[in-house]
Amino acid sequence: MNRKLITIAAACLITFFTVSMAFALGGGNGRKGKFLYRKNCYKTCHEEKVGGLSPANKTQAEWTAIFSDTSKIPCHDKWPAVPEKDLNDIFTYLHDYAKDSPSPAKCS
Amino acid sequence: MSESSQKISRRDFFKASGLIAAGAVGGGAVLGGLRKARAAAVPVKPWDSKFSACDMCFNKCGLIARVEDGVVTKLDPNSKFLKSRGMLCARGNAGIDQVYDPDRLKYPLLRVGERGEGKWKRISWDEALDLAAQKMEAVRKDYLPCGHLFSAGTDLHSQFVGRFAEVYGSFNVTSHESLCLVSNNRAFLDTFGEVPFADVLNSKYIVMAGANRFEALVTPDSIDLMTAMRENGCKLVTLDPRYTKTAALSDEWYPVKPGTDMAFMLALAHVIIGEKLYDPQWVEEKTYGLEQLAEHVKQYTPGFAADQCGIPAEAIARIARELAEAAPAAMIYPGRRSSDYEDSTQIRRSFAIVNGLLGNWDRPGGLLAARVVGLKGVPYEAPWYDENHEDRIDADKVPMMFEHEGSFLLTRDAVLAEDPYAIRGWFIYKTNPMATVPNRKKTIEMMNKMDFVTVVDIAMSDTAWYADLVLPSQSYLERYDPCSGLQGSSACACVVKRDPVIEPLYESRSLFDVMKGIANRMELGEYFDFTIPEYREKQLRELPGAEKILDRDGVYYNPSKVYGIYDGRIYKTLSKKIELYNQRYEQMGIDPLPVYTVPTKVPANRFRLVVGRNALVTQGSTANNALLHQLLPTNTLWINPNAAKKFNITDGDLVEVSSSVGRQEIKAEVTDRIREDTVYMLSGFNTLSTRQHLAHGNGASIAEILEGGYDTVTGNAALHTTFVTVTRKVA
Numbered sequence: 001m002n003r004k005l006i007t008i009a010a011a012c013l014i015t016f017f018t019v020s021m022a023f024a025l026g027g028g029n030g031r032k033g034k035f036l037y038r039k040n041c042y043k044t045c046h047e048e049k050v051g052g053l054s055p056a057n058k059t060q061a062e063w064t065a066i067f068s069d070t071s072k073i074p075c076h077d078k079w080p081a082v083p084e085k086d087l088n089d090i091f092t093y094l095h096d097y098a099k100d101s102p103s104p105a106k107c108s
Numbered sequence: 109m110s111e112s113s114q115k116i117s118r119r120d121f122f123k124a125s126g127l128i129a130a131g132a133v134g135g136g137a138v139l140g141g142l143r144k145a146r147a148a149a150v151p152v153k154p155w156d157s158k159f160s161a162c163d164m165c166f167n168k169c170g171l172i173a174r175v176e177d178g179v180v181t182k183l184d185p186n187s188k189f190l191k192s193r194g195m196l197c198a199r200g201n202a203g204i205d206q207v208y209d210p211d212r213l214k215y216p217l218l219r220v221g222e223r224g225e226g227k228w229k230r231i232s233w234d235e236a237l238d239l240a241a242q243k244m245e246a247v248r249k250d251y252l253p254c255g256h257l258f259s260a261g262t263d264l265h266s267q268f269v270g271r272f273a274e275v276y277g278s279f280n281v282t283s284h285e286s287l288c289l290v291s292n293n294r295a296f297l298d299t300f301g302e303v304p305f306a307d308v309l310n311s312k313y314i315v316m317a318g319a320n321r322f323e324a325l326v327t328p329d330s331i332d333l334m335t336a337m338r339e340n341g342c343k344l345v346t347l348d349p350r351y352t353k354t355a356a357l358s359d360e361w362y363p364v365k366p367g368t369d370m371a372f373m374l375a376l377a378h379v380i381i382g383e384k385l386y387d388p389q390w391v392e393e394k395t396y397g398l399e400q401l402a403e404h405v406k407q408y409t410p411g412f413a414a415d416q417c418g419i420p421a422e423a424i425a426r427i428a429r430e431l432a433e434a435a436p437a438a439m440i441y442p443g444r445r446s447s448d449y450e451d452s453t454q455i456r457r458s459f460a461i462v463n464g465l466l467g468n469w470d471r472p473g474g475l476l477a478a479r480v481v482g483l484k485g486v487p488y489e490a491p492w493y494d495e496n497h498e499d500r501i502d503a504d505k506v507p508m509m510f511e512h513e514g515s516f517l518l519t520r521d522a523v524l525a526e527d528p529y530a531i532r533g534w535f536i537y538k539t540n541p542m543a544t545v546p547n548r549k550k551t552i553e554m555m556n557k558m559d560f561v562t563v564v565d566i567a568m569s570d571t572a573w574y575a576d577l578v579l580p581s582q583s584y585l586e587r588y589d590p591c592s593g594l595q596g597s598s599a600c601a602c603v604v605k606r607d608p609v610i611e612p613l614y615e616s617r618s619l620f621d622v623m624k625g626i627a628n629r630m631e632l633g634e635y636f637d638f639t640i641p642e643y644r645e646k647q648l649r650e651l652p653g654a655e656k657i658l659d660r661d662g663v664y665y666n667p668s669k670v671y672g673i674y675d676g677r678i679y680k681t682l683s684k685k686i687e688l689y690n691q692r693y694e695q696m697g698i699d700p701l702p703v704y705t706v707p708t709k710v711p712a713n714r715f716r717l718v719v720g721r722n723a724l725v726t727q728g729s730t731a732n733n734a735l736l737h738q739l740l741p742t743n744t745l746w747i748n749p750n751a752a753k754k755f756n757i758t759d760g761d762l763v764e765v766s767s768s769v770g771r772q773e774i775k776a777e778v779t780d781r782i783r784e785d786t787v788y789m790l791s792g793f794n795t796l797s798t799r800q801h802l803a804h805g806n807g808a809s810i811a812e813i814l815e816g817g818y819d820t821v822t823g824n825a826a827l828h829t830t831f832v833t834v835t836r837k838v839a
Contacts, residue, residue, distance in 0.1 A: 029498075031279065031499075032492060035489075035490060035491075035492040036492075038487065038488075038489045038490070039489060059678075059680070059684075099301075099680045100301065100680045100681055100682060100684075102297075102298075102508055102692065103510055103511050103512065104297075104680065106485075106512065
């Protein structure tokens with residue numbers, strides 16, 4: 001039973017990351033992305049362990065590179081199953097408030 | 109006001125400043141000595157001394173409040189506070205009169221007459237908070253969360269207005285900054301990748317265009333400028349249509365034709381590039397777009413600029429050479445308020461570009477990057493509302509608006525047009541758009557669009573006067589405030605906090621308590637489930653020991669790096685260099701290099717009305733201060749003697765000043781301290797609110813006369829584009 005569950009979970013993860021690597025980046029809802037980032041990423045990984053990861057920690061090009069191949073993100077295995085649309089919203093938030101963006105994020 | 113009475117005011121000011129300086133270097137001991145002599149007979153502690161930070165303008169200068177029997181009797185500067193160089197200005201001293209102002213709001217008031225009629229009913233806090241919450245719920249239900257607007261001024265509690273707006277679900281938050289500095293910030297951010305701080309103290313040559321640092325005080329710049337000039341031999345060149353106190357103390361003053369600063373700056377660039385006066389290695393390594401800039405500025409010769417701005421071509425060329433000679437310890441001072449013209453961002457881009465050519469970034473005497481302060485944010489997980497509008501009401505009207513500041517003028521137009529949607533609720537904290545936003549009648553129309561307006565303030569401002577519900581806030585000496593990180597250029601990077609110095613007066617409450625009270629009534633209480641001291645603990649979590657130092661000294665300093673912060677780091681621009689030529693602008697269809705546009709000619713028999721400051725005025729919040737009123741009893745219209753003669757106006761005459769949107773009556777101050785084509789008055793006077801007894805019916809309201817143009821890049825207000833007639837009133 002356990003082995004069956006693990007197989008299903010692994011299949012889900014593979015599907016998720018395959019999809020996430022293929023989706024078109026940008027044009028999402030950055031406002032919702034901020035909410036989703038806080039909900040899915042910040043509390044899980046980036047609050048305590050990294051001292052708070054903000055969109056302004058990276059350039060737009062760096063965020064684009066990261067989201068072009070999410071499997072290379074060190075904490076990717078801790079991600080919940082985020083739908084593609086939500087992932088793009090998160091990317092849009094991080095990209096649009098990156099350190100070299102017109103409106104770099106302030107701490108919040 | 110006559111010139112002679114102005115001199116008396118100035119003497120009074122310096123007298124006050126002398127006392128303040130005495131306080132800074134030991135006045136406390138002198139005055140304390142007198143107290144101690146008296147205390148010898150009665151062995152009681154004469155006063156308690158409590159640290160705080162001033163709130164009479166945005167600078168937050170460190171102070172020590174002397175408290176006797178629960179009453180603040182004096183405010184002294186905190187000599188350990190490096191950002192203000194141990195100074196507390198006249199306004200800072202006048203903070204006492206803000207706290208004990210007899211006109212201060214004392215309890216919650218509900219409007220019972222028409223808007224602006226001045227009929228109010230006293231209600232309890234419970235009633236007030238119930239009503240505010242109920243009205244906010246109603247607006248959210250009928251118009252979606254973005255149907256409510258939130259506006260907050262510069263204050264350490266304003267962040268809680270933003271937090272409330274976010275958890276409520278509204279994207280529509282405006283600050284004061286789109287009436288002030290956003291175009292300057294835009295220009296420097298888009299050139300250097302961040303907004304710089306000027307190392308005035310170590311500069312050898314400063315060109316100050318439009319800024320008036322000896323009256324519109326910015327710490328430490330105002331104090332450091334004097335030190336730099338008197339002790340370090342710094343040369344100051346000022347461009348201003350008015351002979352300000354800064355102009356008076358400058359080495360050179362040019363009464364520049366308003367709106368032509370960009371021509372001057374581009375001509376400086378023309379000379380510096382043409383004569384190869386820049387550091388080629390630095391410019392090659394650190395900047396992007398020199399070739400394009402060189403080609404662009406070929407047309408902007410000193411002769412061309414001279415024709416535009418009225419400054420001799422020889423002087424322009426000489427200033428360019430002198431600047432380059434002093435570089436990198438030289439600068440075009442970035443300034444602060446840049447809400448002047450419809451191309452104010454591009455004007456400041458020209459300032460930034462010349463700084464780029466001077467190679468002064470991140471170096472002594474130049475422009476500095478923000479230092480590490482060490483305060484941390486306090487994140488929260490705001491809820492998401494699917495049923496909502498997609499964006500701010502002022503979105504997509506200009507290409508480069510700062511979303512976290514918004515544009516007040518664009519918001520107002522959108523509210524009036526109900527385009528793209530309706531806004532029917534407005535919560536306002538410690539900002540006074542009726543006094544600070546051009547075209548007051550239009551702001552009244554905006555008020556009339558609202559179903560319900562709540563204002564939290566210390567005084568019955570004109571904005572409160574037109575609200576539905578007015579809630580009395582605590583002064584800065586009566587409340588706990590979150591910590592604030594301050595950038596003090598080469599002086600310091602520091603943290604301040606405020607604890608109550610006295611018990612809150614009347615029924616006043618802090619904004620935080622108001623937000624918490626409303627949130628609790630709207631099932632949003634979880635987002636305000638903390639105290640300010642708990643909040644500060646989170647802010648200070650990576651600065652161990654800082655709280656103790658704050659209690660001991662009233663300020664905490666982070667000994668972070670001052671210069672060379674960018675060594676080995678990229679610039680936060682698309683090219684990763686200082687962008688003389690802005691690539692993003694090109695992509696967005698904005699001129700990647702500033703293109704000079706000849707300002708609209710002043711029509712015959714009219715004047716350009718310009719805005720400015722003196723050291724006794726903070727926007728619309730100080731005209732009713734009893735102490736400041738003694739030093740500055742009213743505002744006047746500065747008009748040049750030649751112009752006055754043409755219109756048969758003599759000093760002290762009552763004149764009517766009219767624009768296309770309004771008219772006001774004010775006394776003329778005939779003075780050669782202003783150009784013939786320009787007139788000027790201070791803001792904050794002639795309130796509509798009768799509950800500001802020193803400001804109501806006194807002088808003129810500039811907000812009533814100014815028209816509502818805006819910068820086409822950021823939406824910042826264009827406050828220097830109004831032309832007025834001036835007519836002598838016949839007795």
